[in-house]
Amino acid sequence: MPDALKVLLQGLAVLAAIALVAVLPTYLELFTLMQMTLFAAMGVLALSLGFIWGFGGILSFGQTAFFGIGGYTYAVAAINFGDSTNAILLAILLPALFAAALGYFVFYGRISEVYLGVITLTVTLILFNVVNSTAGDAYTIGQARLGGFNGIPSVPTFNAPYAPDAVLTPEAGWWVTGSALIAVYVLMRLLLASPFGRIAVAVRENETRAALLGYDPRLIKLGVFMVGGAVAGLAGALYVNWGAFVGPTIFSLSLSAEIIIWITVGGLGTLIGPVVGCFLIQYLNAKIGSQQAFNANLVLGVILVAFVLLLPKGIVPTLRDALLGLGRRTLRRPAPETAARTQIAGAE
Amino acid sequence: MDLSLIIALDVVNGASALFLLCLGLAIIFGMMKIINLAHGEFVMLGAYATVISANAGLNIWIAMLLVAPLFVGLVGLVIERCLIRFLYGRLVDSMLATWGLSLCLIGLVTTIFGNTINGVPTPLGGFQIGAYRSSWYTIFLFGMAVLMMALVYGVMRFTRFGLVARAVMLNPGMAATLGVNPAKIYMATFGIGAAVTGLAGGLLAPVSGITPVMGTAFVAKCFITVVGGGAAIISGTLSAAGLFGFVNQVGAFLTTPVYGEVILFLSAILLIRLLPQGISGRFFKGTL
Numbered sequence: 236m237p238d239a240l241k242v243l244l245q246g247l248a249v250l251a252a253i254a255l256v257a258v259l260p261t262y263l264e265l266f267t268l269m270q271m272t273l274f275a276a277m278g279v280l281a282l283s284l285g286f287i288w289g290f291g292g293i294l295s296f297g298q299t300a301f302f303g304i305g306g307y308t309y310a311v312a313a314i315n316f317g318d319s320t321n322a323i324l325l326a327i328l329l330p331a332l333f334a335a336a337l338g339y340f341v342f343y344g345r346i347s348e349v350y351l352g353v354i355t356l357t358v359t360l361i362l363f364n365v366v367n368s369t370a371g372d373a374y375t376i377g378q379a380r381l382g383g384f385n386g387i388p389s390v391p392t393f394n395a396p397y398a399p400d401a402v403l404t405p406e407a408g409w410w411v412t413g414s415a416l417i418a419v420y421v422l423m424r425l426l427l428a429s430p431f432g433r434i435a436v437a438v439r440e441n442e443t444r445a446a447l448l449g450y451d452p453r454l455i456k457l458g459v460f461m462v463g464g465a466v467a468g469l470a471g472a473l474y475v476n477w478g479a480f481v482g483p484t485i486f487s488l489s490l491s492a493e494i495i496i497w498i499t500v501g502g503l504g505t506l507i508g509p510v511v512g513c514f515l516i517q518y519l520n521a522k523i524g525s526q527q528a529f530n531a532n533l534v535l536g537v538i539l540v541a542f543v544l545l546l547p548k549g550i551v552p553t554l555r556d557a558l559l560g561l562g563r564r565t566l567r568r569p570a571p572e573t574a575a576r577t578q579i580a581g582a583e
Numbered sequence: 584m585d586l587s588l589i590i591a592l593d594v595v596n597g598a599s600a601l602f603l604l605c606l607g608l609a610i611i612f613g614m615m616k617i618i619n620l621a622h623g624e625f626v627m628l629g630a631y632a633t634v635i636s637a638n639a640g641l642n643i644w645i646a647m648l649l650v651a652p653l654f655v656g657l658v659g660l661v662i663e664r665c666l667i668r669f670l671y672g673r674l675v676d677s678m679l680a681t682w683g684l685s686l687c688l689i690g691l692v693t694t695i696f697g698n699t700i701n702g703v704p705t706p707l708g709g710f711q712i713g714a715y716r717s718s719w720y721t722i723f724l725f726g727m728a729v730l731m732m733a734l735v736y737g738v739m740r741f742t743r744f745g746l747v748a749r750a751v752m753l754n755p756g757m758a759a760t761l762g763v764n765p766a767k768i769y770m771a772t773f774g775i776g777a778a779v780t781g782l783a784g785g786l787l788a789p790v791s792g793i794t795p796v797m798g799t800a801f802v803a804k805c806f807i808t809v810v811g812g813g814a815a816i817i818s819g820t821l822s823a824a825g826l827f828g829f830v831n832q833v834g835a836f837l838t839t840p841v842y843g844e845v846i847l848f849l850s851a852i853l854l855i856r857l858l859p860q861g862i863s864g865r866f867f868k869g870t871l
Binding site: 294340341344345346347350352353354356357358360361364365367368488489492495496499529530531532533534535536537538539540543544547 | 666669670675676678679680682683684685686687688689690691693694799803806807810839841842844845848849851852855856859
């Protein structure tokens with residue numbers, strides 16, 4: 236496909252997505268809309284890991300560390316400031332800084348793949364344990380009580396920028412969350428098209444070669460990791476806004492595992508794949524939750540195993556390859572029988 | 584004096600439990616370079632096998648020392664044939680698939696037995712040191728850890744199977760040209776690793792809360808210990824379990840159990856940063 240056509244198609248897709256976000260509240264009931272808001276917030280989280288794993292080659296078993304820090308930062312800041320605007324910004328900044336510190340520790344120590352997984356997992360466990368034990372009056376930040384196991388209830392939700400009294404309605408909350416998802420997607424696309432993104436992919440493909448070409452793989456990976464941390468932090472703020480609550484389970488291992496499942500199902504190495512996987516699995520989870528026959532863990536586990544064994548590329552790349560292959564065959568080789576077959580297929 | 588004795592016992596207990604829990608994972612990781620994230624669920628299955636057969640009237644010792652390892656070993660063999668054998672050499676995929684497996688097992692056990700099950704009482708009673716009490720079971724756990732260590736060392740060092748297994752571990756291609764079938768060795772290793780893990784589950788059943796999700800509490804700790812220990816099965820696991828068990832218990836004594844765990848995790852991160860090949864990659868190179 237020519238590049239111009241590709242860009243045009245992608246632009247159209249983004250416009251369609253924006254239109255969808257805009258009109259959805261008129262067609263959906265409030266309950267479904269709230270559910271979609273949650274899905275979209277989690278979609279942002281899926282994008283954060285999809286970016287660092289798919290394009291930076293960094294498999295973090297503890298992406299929820301940044302998600303949780305973002306959530307807690309938002310909650311504490313929103314309670315103290317009484318205004319959500321700066322709280323959101325802080326919820327992006329702080330996880331990014333934390334990712335910078337952790338990433339410096341890991342990448343500049345030249346720690347290999349498995350060990351990176353162990354360290355991110357461990358950090359998540361530490362955060363869970365620490366936050367879980369912050370019950371009591373001793374643990375307050377400004378006016379916010381961390382509340383330990385019980386978490387922080389009734390966190391102020393989003394308001395219009397710098398207007399604390401104009402609290403957003405659920406519909407507006409959906410618009411914000413949905414557009415955040417689209418904005419993150421577009422920004423990541425642009426970042427990947429930039430020199431930085433291209434070098435990041437080069438580092439993922441072959442670290443030594445990238446280093447020999449004069450790029451510092453450690454710095455590049457650190458950058459990718461920080462972007463992932465910032466986006467996960469934003470997802471945390473969106474999530475807390477959705478539920479007006481944050482508790483230590485935001486750091487849980489099962490959520491970390493679920494993000495990895497979303498990406499494996501949707502397709503590693505794409506940006507749309509993680510979002511597709513996230514929506515599918517969450518929809519499935521919601522469906523399973525409303526019946527008794529099958530245990531959610533059982534179903535999720537079977538799906539993950541099946542995808543790793545049978546469809547390791549995930550849904551989106553498999554579909555894309557199938558479509559591209561079909562297109563190429565019909566375009567390149569208009570041999571009589573192929574053309575005839577296509578015609579028949581088209582007629583059906 | 585009495586207090587320090589009790590703390591020493593606690594440290595020994597923590598390290599023995601950690602060693603028993605990690606040994607199976609270390610066997611599988613050291614031999615096959617596969618991280619089995621369903622490890623915690625193997626522990627859970629071992630505990631369930633023990634509790635269910637003991638509650639059905641079987642002698643607790645038989646349930647613990649025979650039923651648990653045999654059952655989990657069989658489960659391990661089935662899982663190796665149906666799942667793991669397709670994933671050799673694909674480290675990340677094997678982690679994902681075994682993570683999926685762990686979710687499956689949790690779901691399955693929850694579906695069959697529900698969220699709780701009656702435990703078994705701790706056998707052997709206790710003894711007195713000054714003003715403190717401790718249980719004989721602690722000493723028994725330590726004995727079992729020593730026994731298992733000796734057993735694995737003996738098998739790996741002095742039997743034909745151990746020799747072949749070590750050869751496959753070093754160079755599967757070379758071993759295959761000499762007439763060994765690496766696939767069979769991998770299968771056996773996975774089964775043995777699972778059985779050892781099942782035994783650990785059985786041994787810990789009387790002293791831990793038994794729920795379908797109990798494994799998740801162990802898997803991260805074991806994962807960290809094995810990776811911190813490095814590739815050598817015994818020296819690596821022993822040194823890492825000893826170190827982390829010590830740090831955990833002393834930390835728990837000085838602060839709270841929660842922060843004891845946090846201190847364990849922090850020291851693990853530091854250890855991995857300083858010794859990226861694990862303890863045995865640096866200090867016990869070439870040992871078992």
